Amino acid sequence: MPVEPGSHRFRDAASSALKDPGLRANFRRAMDGLISKRAAQFADPVEWRDLKRLGSAIRARSLARLPELLERLEGRCLGNGIQVRWAETTEDANRIVLEILRSHGATRVVKGKSMVSEEMHLNEFLEEHGVESLESDLGEYIIQLDGETPSHIIMPAIHKNRQQIARLLGEKIRGARYTEDIDELTGIARRVLRKKFFEADAGISGVNFAVAETGTLCLVENEGNGRMSTHVPPVHIALMGLEKVVENLEDVPPLYSLLTRSATGQSITTYFNMITRPRTEAEKDGPLAVYLVILDNGRSRIFEDPELAATLRCIRCGACMNHCPVYTRVGGHAYESTYPGPIGKILAPQTDGVGARHDLVEASSLCGACGEVCPVGIPIPELIVRLRQEAAQPEPGSTVRGAGTGGSRGESLAWRLWAKSHRHPVLYRLLGLTATRLRRFIPGRLPVLAAWTSARSTPRPAARTLHELAKSAGVADE
Amino acid sequence: MISPETPPDERPADVYYYGTCLVDLFYPEAGLSGIRLLEREGVRVVYPQGQTCCGQPAYNSGYSSEARAVARSQIERFSRPWPVVVPSGSCAGMMKHYYPSLFDGDPFLERALEFAGRIHELTSFLVRVLRVRLVDRGEPARVTWHTSCHALREMGIRDEPASLLAQLERVEVIPLARESECCGFGGTFAVRHPEISAAMVEDKAAAVAATGAPTLLSGDGGCLLNIAGRLEATGQRVRPVHIAQFLWERTRAR
Numbered sequence: 001m002p003v004e005p006g007s008h009r010f011r012d013a014a015s016s017a018l019k020d021p022g023l024r025a026n027f028r029r030a031m032d033g034l035i036s037k038r039a040a041q042f043a044d045p046v047e048w049r050d051l052k053r054l055g056s057a058i059r060a061r062s063l064a065r066l067p068e069l070l071e072r073l074e075g076r077c078l079g080n081g082i083q084v085r086w087a088e089t090t091e092d093a094n095r096i097v098l099e100i101l102r103s104h105g106a107t108r109v110v111k112g113k114s115m116v117s118e119e120m121h122l123n124e125f126l127e128e129h130g131v132e133s134l135e136s137d138l139g140e141y142i143i144q145l146d147g148e149t150p151s152h153i154i155m156p157a158i159h160k161n162r163q164q165i166a167r168l169l170g171e172k173i174r175g176a177r178y179t180e181d182i183d184e185l186t187g188i189a190r191r192v193l194r195k196k197f198f199e200a201d202a203g204i205s206g207v208n209f210a211v212a213e214t215g216t217l218c219l220v221e222n223e224g225n226g227r228m229s230t231h232v233p234p235v236h237i238a239l240m241g242l243e244k245v246v247e248n249l250e251d252v253p254p255l256y257s258l259l260t261r262s263a264t265g266q267s268i269t270t271y272f273n274m275i276t277r278p279r280t281e282a283e284k285d286g287p288l289a290v291y292l293v294i295l296d297n298g299r300s301r302i303f304e305d306p307e308l309a310a311t312l313r314c315i316r317c318g319a320c321m322n323h324c325p326v327y328t329r330v331g332g333h334a335y336e337s338t339y340p341g342p343i344g345k346i347l348a349p350q351t352d353g354v355g356a357r358h359d360l361v362e363a364s365s366l367c368g369a370c371g372e373v374c375p376v377g378i379p380i381p382e383l384i385v386r387l388r389q390e391a392a393q394p395e396p397g398s399t400v401r402g403a404g405t406g407g408s409r410g411e412s413l414a415w416r417l418w419a420k421s422h423r424h425p426v427l428y429r430l431l432g433l434t435a436t437r438l439r440r441f442i443p444g445r446l447p448v449l450a451a452w453t454s455a456r457s458t459p460r461p462a463a464r465t466l467h468e469l470a471k472s473a474g475v476a477d478e
Numbered sequence: 479m480i481s482p483e484t485p486p487d488e489r490p491a492d493v494y495y496y497g498t499c500l501v502d503l504f505y506p507e508a509g510l511s512g513i514r515l516l517e518r519e520g521v522r523v524v525y526p527q528g529q530t531c532c533g534q535p536a537y538n539s540g541y542s543s544e545a546r547a548v549a550r551s552q553i554e555r556f557s558r559p560w561p562v563v564v565p566s567g568s569c570a571g572m573m574k575h576y577y578p579s580l581f582d583g584d585p586f587l588e589r590a591l592e593f594a595g596r597i598h599e600l601t602s603f604l605v606r607v608l609r610v611r612l613v614d615r616g617e618p619a620r621v622t623w624h625t626s627c628h629a630l631r632e633m634g635i636r637d638e639p640a641s642l643l644a645q646l647e648r649v650e651v652i653p654l655a656r657e658s659e660c661c662g663f664g665g666t667f668a669v670r671h672p673e674i675s676a677a678m679v680e681d682k683a684a685a686v687a688a689t690g691a692p693t694l695l696s697g698d699g700g701c702l703l704n705i706a707g708r709l710e711a712t713g714q715r716v717r718p719v720h721i722a723q724f725l726w727e728r729t730r731a732r
């Protein structure tokens with residue numbers, strides 16, 4: 001099929017990533033490890049099937065009642081003393097965070113890990129406005145030191161190997177010596193961060209699950225930095241995408257189990273924080289003020305389409321990227337979107353437009369590995385195909401952003417011709433005859449074949465088609 | 479793993495054979511071998527000459543109306559209530575799972591569903607419906623097996639090919655590293671993102687070569703074409719063969 005020019009951001013970035021053998025090795029090693037840890041967690045296929053069904057049902061139910069649950073969550077939070085702010089865009093969210101900080105006179109912030117804050121490019125925004133914002137998750141801290149963005153939603157610095165991290169910390173932290181010992185490296189970062197937790201005027205975190213019934217914000221983490229960021233500074237601001245709400249406390253344990261086992265292959269994480277209100281007078285610690293900022297950023301538009309709304313079930317475990325043969329080879333930065341890998345392939349085109357990110361929609365062999373491991377049953381490959389349809393032949397009344405902007409005249413003509421020849425047996429057989437009789441003359445440099453033959457020999461049709469063989473072997477026609 | 483013989487009355491007397499366009503053009507011998515394997519079990523095989531392609535290339539590229547037109551023309555040529563046996567997990571998956579969704583809200587849906595219900599992948603049909611017993615007549619051989627993504631994840635084909643190969647006494651199957659990882663074919667993906675696809679098939683071909691087996695088996699023409707192209711381009715002496723052809727060649731009476 002003809003390839004039309006369009007946005008080639010992903011293709012170009014992937015092309016350079018593929019030429020970096022160190023990067024490819026880092027990802028392969030890391031992903032292999034994560035795949036086998038997850039596999040050990042779900043060794044019992046029946047338990048996996050049942051838990052996945054339960055998790056999918058909980059997320060589907062939460063989404064089916066999304067507007068109502070969000071209202072309940074807001075009511076509960078307010079009742080508990082957590083202030084709630086709504087942000088339609090990332091600009092709104094940034095502005096809201098800044099206003100809150102200013103109202104408390106806060107100029108130093110420590111952050112727990114939050115992908116929503118990555119969507120907002122919050123650190124840059126705060127720095128521009130005179131607020132120091134320090135990442136306290138080890139991986140996030142490392143990439144912040146290096147001026148990078150996360151390459152994985154769970155392990156943001158996974159593209160770096162131990163030596164690269166050792167060199168970075170040795171260079172950037174005063175008084176730190178070069179060491180490749182993991183415990184020592186962690187110790188270096190810990191010493192810097194400890195001090196910062198106590199100096200900070202405010203802490204910012206993400207939210208893994210927000211419980212409508214009780215107004216509880218759940219935060220899953222391994223390093224304790226999440227607890228420090230949300231409990232030590234006098235102000236805590238929690239950031240969440242509006243899809244993160246669940247109905248009841250009972251909904252949390254199955255999702256939590258699916259999350260940690262799918263993400264890192266852990267039965268449970270070291271820390272699980274449940275935040276319900278600011279410090280009361282009788283308490284000696286905890287923040288004096290807690291805010292919840294709920295971000296839309298294109299989510300409510302995704303929610304409008306009954307099939308594509310499944311995108312919002314995502315609990316951000318990262319398993320789809322760990323198992324993706326494309327992600328493993330090009331790494332997370334090539335996607336040039338906050339969320340890389342398969343979830344990014346369905347999310348970014350919906351938030352940025354299917355035409356604008358068409359190269360992402362195209363970048364799948366539809367092998368199905370992501371859909372197989374997704375703990376909340378998001379049919380990622382099917383949604384990729386759906387987005388390809390929306391790009392080429394949108395449904396009437398489509399709500400998908402940029403619907404109809406991904407195809408091209410040449411391409412749609414090519415497919416029309418293809419359909420014609422494959423609907424008419426005579427035409428089809430004629431094509432088969434031509435290909436088989438001319439098989440020795442197929443030039444490997446034919447433009448449509450050039451992509452194929454860059455890594456493979458020229459395909460040669462057989463001397464006679466199966467149609468012919470079957471006929472001469474006397475196989476019945478009807 | 480496999481229970482005793484199917485009672486004779488559960489064995490269909492007639493089956494349709496859906497050759498698929500890739501087998502038609504590139505692996506016709508494999509297609510014919512599949513027919514022979516079925517006929518040897520005493521079923522009559524019907525190969526409608528009007529068949530073309532399942533429509534997956536258009537469907538996966540987002541051109542559903544074209545895919546729908548082709549799908550409809552295929553369904554109409556397989557109108558008797560016989561099982562449809564397909565020597566490809568990928569095309570079988572397309573017809574079984576995506577034909578019905580193509581006709582969602584269309585009066586033709588009922589026929590699409592009825593047709594989808596009759597789709598069987600070849601190895602699964604041999605094992606589960608016909609419960610074949612194979613007698614190995616070949617020389618000792620070492621092979622490795624590549625599973626296709628769609629056979630595995632859409633058709634749920636896991637043990638069937640292995641159980642057939644296990645019946646061949648003189649065949650040793652060398653496990654392939656990362657067996658269930660995609661080979662990078664993905665239809666138009668190979669053309670849209672040639673460098674990524676190339677990186678995938680390079681790794682797959684290297685893993686195949688590393689087994690040391692002189693023969694690579696698979697049940698899908700697309701994967702075979704892709705991996706074979708890479709093996710050939712790098713001068714590897716591995717013969718890629720469709721499992722249907724391999725089974726037939728080793729078990730046919732001489």
Ligand code: SF4
Nearest residue numbers: 314315317318320374
């Ligand atoms: S799409 Fe599924 S597998 Fe991927 S991050 Fe979200 S929940 Fe995990």
